[in-house]
Amino acid sequence: MKFRILGSVSTVANGLVKPLDGSRQRTLMAVMLINAQQVVTKDQFFAEVWGDRLPTAPDNALQAVVMxxxxxxxxxxxxxxxxERLVTLPDGYAMEIDPDEIDGHLFQRLTAEAKALVHQDPAAARELFAQALGLWQGPVLQGVTGGLICEGAVAQFEENRLAAAEARMQLDIPVLGYASVISELRKMVSLYPWRERLFELLMICLYETGRQAEAVQVYNYLRRRLIEEFGMEPSPNVQKCMMAILHQEPSIGQLERIC
Structure with missing residues (x-):
């Protein structure tokens, strides 16, 4: 791996991680790494690096940042x-490197492989999810103030990270037990209070460890916040989980929905 975007935008050489200095250099590098092996046009760079504060001579300014x-x-x-890798083209620039040399692209490949193995080989899938999540060193594109390309990438990577974390915790349960993920789930629901699947998993794990009252408390907390903030009830899946808890149904622990 030679580049990091899952955290500060950094180079990795001889085992040493070195964040890029300068906001414009970080943004330009981030855009090229997100779009590895693809042409990024000058207009796209202008929008990402300068936004609506375009310099007087934008071509020269862009060349200076590239240099x-x-x-x-x-x-x-x-x-x-x-x-050879940072290539100048008539319409823009491209980073010609193997996507696996970038932690973000490696994360995407590993999670895709894990999803494909969830039902065939859960143990292998669990390991791949853990490897993928281990690549994260902080908020994606930390320190980058880009435009729509960077904002879109941040949203997509964060969504994929949460989905991978949910899947990995769910796969942990058959190996480590329901109690093993309760602490992590409590932390996750505090960080992502509208992620209903996290609440559902926490409810299941509390119920399966004999803490039915706490599971109901978690549901009531979520429901109250959803009603107060959005005027809506929890999702059908969460409501179904709640009814199963109240009826003390044994099938609640099967955890069939992964990914």
């Missing part, structure tokens, strides 16, 4: 790498 990024690549990986 600074090339110097970083040359210092970390050598002149040849900088010359």
């Amino acid at each position: 600074r990024v090339r110097k970083v690549l040359a210092a970390e990986f050598g002149e040849r790498f900088a010359r």
